[in-house]
Amino acid sequence: MSWDALYSSAFDKVRGNIGKVGGVLLAYNTNIDAVKYLDSKDLERRVRNVGEDEVLRYSDELPEKITSLEHLFGGILWSVRRGKAAELFVESCSVRFYMKRWGWDELRMGGQVGIMANLLGGVYNVPVIAHVPQLSRLQAELFKDGPIYVPKVENGKLRLVHPRDFAGDEENCIHYIYEFPRGFRVFDFEAPRENRFIGSADDYNPNVYIRPEFHEHFEEIASESELAVISGLQALTGENYREPVETLRGHLEILNDKDIPVHLEFAFTTDRTVREALVDLLGKFWSVGFNEVELASIMEVVGEDEIARKLLTHDPVDPVAVTEAMLKLAEKTGVRRIHFHTYGYYLALTAYKGEFIRDALLFAALAAAAKAKLGDVHSIDDVVKAMEVPVNERAKAVEAALEERYGMEKGIADVDGYQLSFVPTKIVERPKSTVGIGDTISSSAFVGEFALRP
Incomplete structure (x- = not known):
């Protein structure tokens, strides 16, 4: 067969x-995933503004977490060079603010x-x-219709409700996803396959x-x-x-x-x-x-x-x-x-x-x-x-x-x-x-x- x-x-x-x-x-x-589709010219410009040599150092070996823009861009280039996914926690508030200003193309679950x-x-x-x-x-609006439930406790008793019926308004937990296609070129690197780098910018x-x-x-x-x-x-x-x-x-x-x-x-x-x-x-x-x-x-x-x-x-x-x-x-x-x-x-x-x-x-x-x-x-x-x-x-x-x-x-x-x-x-x-x-x-x-x- x-x-x-x-x-x-x-x-x-x-x-x-x-x-x-x-x-x-x-x-x-x-x-919540904030998805950004990378543009090579934009990425190269941003890397040069930060300092190409220092960024390239982190494209060889990933840092344990992101505390600087050099770490952020080094991590992105690490993923592009290998065509492999990576995810790092963004500890720096200034880097989080930079990522927010850089923006996204779409929001997803x-x-x-x-x-x-x-x-x-x-x-x-x-x-x-x-x-x-x-x-x-x-976050609640990103859940599909269907038998999806979250626990809710009322008067000491557990109920299972759809997230949209939870009626909460807690914090947004944003992860920034930097996607690239196969063949994506930046500096002298070409992505052998499509993938992404993730910067996790939430504390939960x-x-x-x-x-x-x-x-x-x-x-x-x-x-x-x-x-x-x-x-x-x-x-x-x-x-x-x-x-x-x-x-x-x-x-x-x-x-x-x-x-x-x-x-x-x-x-x-x-x-x-x-x-x-x-x-x-x-x-x-x-x-x-x-x-x-x-x-x-x-x-x-x-x-x-x-x-x-x-x-x-x-x-x-x-x-x-x-x-x-x-x-x-x-x-x-x-x-x-x-x-x-x-x-x-x-x-x-x-x-x-x-x-x-x-x-x-x-x-x-x-x-x-x-x-x-x-x-x-x-x-x-x-x-x-x-x-x-x-x-x-x-x-x-x-x-x-x-x-x-x-x-x-x-x-x-x-x-x-x-x-x-x-x-x-x-x-x-x-x-x-x-x-x-x-x-x-x-x-x-x-x-x-x-x-x-x-």
Whole structure:
């Protein structure tokens, strides 16, 4: 069966079964994305005004946070040079004011929780309960119609209401997204693929602020859920991570006691101490999702520096190195599912077996292509519009390497008692936007898998 036929079959299966999925708890990060499409001449002028030599220094090695304009522009150029996403916390008030004056082209729902809530609840019609650190009027208006709920406590009793019915007017949490297309040229750099740099300019998400409703009523909220996705830990530092991680540990214990599978959507954090703390918690998660940069950063923490180097050396990413990394992590932590997504293909290593794992990855790849193609997906039937997008030709070499090493057939192989599932993705040549595609992939694959489980 061809990959196009497998794609079509997987979509039909998920569309027919996704209604079986009950509530999904989403925590902790939601914000407003102010999206700016970069102009090379404007960017070069701004860099020269700040000081080209100093900016270029930070384009080689990312700072841990943004405290100057040199850091901001160095971070943007770091992403352009590599075609890779990066996100840094903007600590400086003067830089925040500069970004605000630089402006944006559009405002969108942001944060992993916000994006996943709009996809799962607003597109797939799967009920979701979302943690929203600050429910401003603008933030509430960015949520789609559908079974999307936030907790509200009145007279000591918990109610679940749509964000627009929360009737709050809290602060706006703004993240500035600087997008660039493939082939974008600035100075002597050319972006090998489309991506973005994110400057996080709010004080709630970086500190993983958790609302009182969640602190006080978490067990009741969890009882309304069948699945959970945790995200938004990427901006934690060695100074502020202890309290949020302990809160997370308590939430995981409640979710584990209720047998609710939990996915951790990992995002790159520059702080090694935070990565070590998250590795210690991985055994309490059912599932975790990575790209190559994130997986390499975890391999460094567990002492696998050579595997980390291999993950960042080849393009496309060496699938054997990815598989070795996932095996090391599964054996060390006991996590049951590791989902890897990179430009061109996805892999999943699972402690359980079945074609439904591969089919969920195919559905996720189709959803991601639809988002890239259309900019926004309004219904699950929009997802099938990506069928006309061609399957990535470069993934043939990846598939051949997996067939040779592990005897893979139709995207499935048995590796050391685990199942390894592979799918080639569909590549949209000129995506309307890259923001939220990773969140679309991970949530669609995780929820899609549970829709298809026998």
